[in-house]
Amino acid sequence: MxxxxxxxxxxxxQIRRSLPADxxxxxxxxxxxxxxxxxxxxSLITADLLIEGVHFDLKWTSLFDLGFKSLAVNLSDIAAMGxxxxxxxxxxxxxxxxxxxxxAAFYRxxxxxxxxSHVSVVGGDTSIATTLIISVCVIGHAPHGAVRRSGAxxxxxxxxxxxxxxxxxxxxxxxxxxxxxxxxxxxKLLERHRRPMPRLTAGALLAKERLATAMIDVSDxxxxxxxxxxxxxxxxxxxxxxxxxxxxxxxxxxxxDGTRHALTGGEDYELLFCARPANRASLENLSKRARVPIxxxxxxxxxxxxxxxxxxxxxxSIGGLGGHDHFKKxxxxxxxx
Amino acid sequence: MxxxxxxxxxxxxQIRRSLPADxxxxxxxxxxxxxxxxxxxxSLITADLLIEGVHFDLKWTSLFDLGFKSLAVNLSDIAAMGxxxxxxxxxxxxxxxxxxxxxAAFYRxxxxxxxxSHVSVVGGDTSIATTLIISVCVIGHAPHGAVRRSGAxxxxxxxxxxxxxxxxxxxxxxxxxxxxxxxxxxxKLLERHRRPMPRLTAGALLAKERLATAMIDVSDxxxxxxxxxxxxxxxxxxxxxxxxxxxxxxxxxxxxDGTRHALTGGEDYELLFCARPANRASLENLSKRARVPIxxxxxxxxxxxxxxxxxxxxxxSIGGLGGHDHFKKxxxxxxxx
Numbered sequence: 175m176x177x178x179x180x181x182x183x184x185x186x187x188q189i190r191r192s193l194p195a196d197x198x199x200x201x202x203x204x205x206x207x208x209x210x211x212x213x214x215x216x217s218l219i220t221a222d223l224l225i226e227g228v229h230f231d232l233k234w235t236s237l238f239d240l241g242f243k244s245l246a247v248n249l250s251d252i253a254a255m256g257x258x259x260x261x262x263x264x265x266x267x268x269x270x271x272x273x274x275x276x277x278a279a280f281y282r283x284x285x286x287x288x289x290x291s292h293v294s295v296v297g298g299d300t301s302i303a304t305t306l307i308i309s310v311c312v313i314g315h316a317p318h319g320a321v322r323r324s325g326a327x328x329x330x331x332x333x334x335x336x337x338x339x340x341x342x343x344x345x346x347x348x349x350x351x352x353x354x355x356x357x358x359x360x361x362k363l364l365e366r367h368r369r370p371m372p373r374l375t376a377g378a379l380l381a382k383e384r385l386a387t388a389m390i391d392v393s394d395x396x397x398x399x400x401x402x403x404x405x406x407x408x409x410x411x412x413x414x415x416x417x418x419x420x421x422x423x424x425x426x427x428x429x430x431d432g433t434r435h436a437l438t439g440g441e442d443y444e445l446l447f448c449a450r451p452a453n454r455a456s457l458e459n460l461s462k463r464a465r466v467p468i469x470x471x472x473x474x475x476x477x478x479x480x481x482x483x484x485x486x487x488x489x490x491s492i493g494g495l496g497g498h499d500h501f502k503k504x505x506x507x508x509x510x511x
Numbered sequence: 512m513x514x515x516x517x518x519x520x521x522x523x524x525q526i527r528r529s530l531p532a533d534x535x536x537x538x539x540x541x542x543x544x545x546x547x548x549x550x551x552x553x554s555l556i557t558a559d560l561l562i563e564g565v566h567f568d569l570k571w572t573s574l575f576d577l578g579f580k581s582l583a584v585n586l587s588d589i590a591a592m593g594x595x596x597x598x599x600x601x602x603x604x605x606x607x608x609x610x611x612x613x614x615a616a617f618y619r620x621x622x623x624x625x626x627x628s629h630v631s632v633v634g635g636d637t638s639i640a641t642t643l644i645i646s647v648c649v650i651g652h653a654p655h656g657a658v659r660r661s662g663a664x665x666x667x668x669x670x671x672x673x674x675x676x677x678x679x680x681x682x683x684x685x686x687x688x689x690x691x692x693x694x695x696x697x698x699k700l701l702e703r704h705r706r707p708m709p710r711l712t713a714g715a716l717l718a719k720e721r722l723a724t725a726m727i728d729v730s731d732x733x734x735x736x737x738x739x740x741x742x743x744x745x746x747x748x749x750x751x752x753x754x755x756x757x758x759x760x761x762x763x764x765x766x767x768d769g770t771r772h773a774l775t776g777g778e779d780y781e782l783l784f785c786a787r788p789a790n791r792a793s794l795e796n797l798s799k800r801a802r803v804p805i806x807x808x809x810x811x812x813x814x815x816x817x818x819x820x821x822x823x824x825x826x827x828s829i830g831g832l833g834g835h836d837h838f839k840k841x842x843x844x845x846x847x848x
Binding site for chain 1: 514525547557566605612615635644
């Protein structure tokens, strides 16, 4: 079957079926990171591939920011398992016209986040290429076990850290070369798009205190990523549109887009998780200790659907806004995803 | 500085200098794999990036073989540290015109080697791309410590497993569409080019019995890879041309190329290592247990040069045959490296 028909998630499912449940693997394909056994403990392993022209455009991304973000997306996967990242290895395909200063800037961006996250960069591979290719693999520890996508049950609250939609709105401003892009609030959105901060402290605390029943990071859009939790857990979900956490900058600049970017925009790298209603006070307390806002945005329900309802209790149509699939949207050239 | 001037190894050195010696890292950039500390032990981490048009050409490589080889080159790096591979994670950039059967064939190739090597494939990332991009990361254990490149001393013997030059000669036959390519002996060379077998048993035994003072795998050509050992160890080396282990097929087909491919051809994925002369009998014994020929081909000497001498004791000129540098040879489009 053509990949454009099978789609990204159909392909992942095909790959998952073709790989046997091997020894030492507690959790293989189908979560934010793999969870494997080691002598003396367990490790989390995650990898991301970023390709120029597909995931980023050097027209509006500096190499420093690209380095920062390449590591950030992987650390976010470790955060979504409740783990602690330890080592990063990266392979680069570099166009011949690049200068060694370009590569140095990229590594400074990597190191800026690696240092603040206590991650050691241990090497990798370099090769010539026609476009810039970045492949990062991060290995982490799981001192408190790993939080899967599959543990939510009907009645669980649904939470998200930070604010939603900032990155996608920033990308729209960049694409449209909107005049708003020069205004004050836009700078905050652009910062979030260019240098997302993985929610490592919150993720690790949620695992340690066993407060999250299921967790994922918001990389492809809230509704799509919540769909992954629902499918893995066998629940449906209701999201309260009025409760979505929006930044001041987002409210100032979203205009008639309303909550569209918050619901379906990618690259927020916030944590989306479920928790028992009995733990609401504990989560407020955790939010303070992790120094990150945590907002309750919905509830797990019976069924298989993810519904968004407005303040009057009516379901909002979200047709055609279902997040990103690499292979099904091959006509759309995505930039700085 | 332009990368084409700096060269691949200049770039690696620049990256190495820019990365601090981080905690937990026993060995970072500059060996076959990184060696890091974990709670309860230590791990080896290695990564390789393979790009269509740079490292392989689908005209003469099947997707099954490509999957097999993508894993093999990483396992060979673990073997060269004396480690035991455990987990592989892979990221794929796939052209939109691919069929799901193509991807399935690739994974069958990966799995064929993974299963026989007791390696668990734990997932990764998939993305759309304009050419096929394969990024593999392998994590292994180092139960007997890691064998570095830097431990050779003057007077050490130099050994290599298996035979040399088969893969490079096969590639030449493919490129020239030589009639010899149809003959019997060529099939054996092609097999070695397409499905190299990482020397995992020999590597792990050499580490366990502390017989190798320095080790590397032959991926870029014997002389270049021996040069890495010499630079890291602060020695020179003399190689006896007449002692190079050549396969029957190589002898039948190399013709006037003589030992050229054995000295400088890439992708043999044999182990090249140094050992004390007192351990010759132990190495003969190890060769039998690992079921792989091990041949003594030279000696570590004072100085910084790698010399090849013929049976009359005269130095053979090896100018212009110094192995592969990605960035310095950007005009040469390498296929099925």
